Amino acid sequence: MAAKAASTPTTYSPSPTTQKTKPSFFKNDNVDWVRPDGRGFHQCRPAFFRTGAVNAAAGSAYAEFGNTKVIVSVFGPRESKKAMMYSDIGRLNCNVTFTTFATPVRGQGSDDKDFSSMLHKALEGAIMLETFPKTTVDVFALVLESGGSDLPVVISCASVALADAGIMMYDLVTSVSVSCLGKNLVIDPVLEEESYQDGSLMLSCMPSKYEVTQLTITGEWSTAKINEGMQLCLDACSKLAKIMRSCLKEAASASED
Amino acid sequence: MEEDGDVVVTPGEVLGKSSDLKAGAGAYVSPQDHAVYASLTGFRRILSPPPDAPDQRPTVEVTGHKAHGPVPEPGSIVTARVTRVMARMASADIMCVGTKSVREKFSGIIRQQDVRATEIDKVDMHLSFHAGDIVRALVVQQWFQLVGQRCNAHRQGKLSKERLPRLEDDEMK
Numbered sequence: 001m002a003a004k005a006a007s008t009p010t011t012y013s014p015s016p017t018t019q020k021t022k023p024s025f026f027k028n029d030n031v032d033w034v035r036p037d038g039r040g041f042h043q044c045r046p047a048f049f050r051t052g053a054v055n056a057a058a059g060s061a062y063a064e065f066g067n068t069k070v071i072v073s074v075f076g077p078r079e080s081k082k083a084m085m086y087s088d089i090g091r092l093n094c095n096v097t098f099t100t101f102a103t104p105v106r107g108q109g110s111d112d113k114d115f116s117s118m119l120h121k122a123l124e125g126a127i128m129l130e131t132f133p134k135t136t137v138d139v140f141a142l143v144l145e146s147g148g149s150d151l152p153v154v155i156s157c158a159s160v161a162l163a164d165a166g167i168m169m170y171d172l173v174t175s176v177s178v179s180c181l182g183k184n185l186v187i188d189p190v191l192e193e194e195s196y197q198d199g200s201l202m203l204s205c206m207p208s209k210y211e212v213t214q215l216t217i218t219g220e221w222s223t224a225k226i227n228e229g230m231q232l233c234l235d236a237c238s239k240l241a242k243i244m245r246s247c248l249k250e251a252a253s254a255s256e257d
Numbered sequence: 258m259e260e261d262g263d264v265v266v267t268p269g270e271v272l273g274k275s276s277d278l279k280a281g282a283g284a285y286v287s288p289q290d291h292a293v294y295a296s297l298t299g300f301r302r303i304l305s306p307p308p309d310a311p312d313q314r315p316t317v318e319v320t321g322h323k324a325h326g327p328v329p330e331p332g333s334i335v336t337a338r339v340t341r342v343m344a345r346m347a348s349a350d351i352m353c354v355g356t357k358s359v360r361e362k363f364s365g366i367i368r369q370q371d372v373r374a375t376e377i378d379k380v381d382m383h384l385s386f387h388a389g390d391i392v393r394a395l396v397v398q399q400w401f402q403l404v405g406q407r408c409n410a411h412r413q414g415k416l417s418k419e420r421l422p423r424l425e426d427d428e429m430k
Binding site: 132134135209241245252 | 267268269271283294296298299300322323325328330360361362363364
């Protein structure tokens with residue numbers, strides 16, 4: 001009895017040697033590892049924007065980053081339906097939904113309720129709300145296919161849709177995220193990388209004014225890593241803005257002809 | 258003077274320095290760096306100032322493409338259709354703000370005390386308004402409250418020479 005008790009301890013305590021370690025995504029921090037879609041660590045997916053995807057809306061945009069595909073439609077400014085607090089300025093109403101077929105497992109994407117408020121926070125600083133007093137602008141984002149970095153794509157696409165709707169803005173809002181995988185930072189992560197990530201950093205900014213409208217960090221980050229990640233995001237944001245501007249200019253010139 | 262109407266700009270693009278240019282429609286001056294930025298997508302137009310103006314800076318504005326529909330705000334003159342008449346107020350749908358027609362639905366309320374400037378408690382809403390009337394009105398406050406003035410002539414009424422009453426700011430408080 002005594003011998004058995006000695007061999008099988010009654011209380012469990014984790015010993016440091018058998019402590020579970022998360023399997024490293026990079027085997028032995030192998031830097032030669034390639035990303036699932038063969039990109040470099042600091043290389044974004046090709047971005048595609050097109051305005052005027054929804055006819056019924058005041059403005060709309062479609063964005064495609066690799067497998068991530070979203071449609072954003074903007075309605076208004078229109079009369080505020082809800083009984084609202086007294087406010088001289090306009091209101092911004094954001095809603096992000098996922099199609100049932102957006103994720104690999106059917107119907108899993110829609111439980112992210114905070115996407116709507118994150119989109120609202122990222123955009124509200126860039127919109128001149130005082131130009132449509134006491135009215136509401138509705139921004140409806142629909143994620144057609146979730147391929148990773150969904151929220152940054154939704155935010156960038158929404159700002160193109162707002163510009164298409166003729167809503168006065170201080171600047172476009174561009175958004176990029178980086179994932180921390182082991183020692184490496186990968187920009188614009190795909191779904192697979194997001195599921196393995198140790199931490200993520202998402203930055204939304206107004207590129208020509210160089211102002212950050214939103215910064216979201218999850219996981220454990222050192223100050224140096226945050227600096228590096230923010231710099232990566234800011235660089236990518238200013239490049240993304242060029243693509244968005246060229247899309248808007250193309251649409252404006254086409255409507256003239 | 259530059260009169261280029263072909264340059265397309267997008268929100269956030271720098272149009273010039275505020276020392277050289279004035280911001281017109283679709284543009285704004287940033288207080289941080291005193292630059293003029295575009296706030297809309299459209300064509301950049303530079304308008305030269307009138308020769309006798311004290312401020313000789315040209316005005317830059319962004320026009321064309323799409324702008325959002327007009328929004329009624331306090332002080333704007335609107336054209337509205339009366340939808341419902343009650344004892345103390347009438348509700349109306351706004352059709353035009355100034356000379357522009359609205360794209361979205363905006364409803365307003367014409368209160369009994371706002372119909373005319375004198376004897377405001379003796380106004381009979383049912384004699385003043387019918388459903389379907391087109392009225393010209395001044396937006397007073399908050400919930401698109403209107404001060405109505407009848408302008409359809411096919412029925413008898415007190416339409417003619419009523420002036421739009423002056424409104425105090427504390428109307429809604």
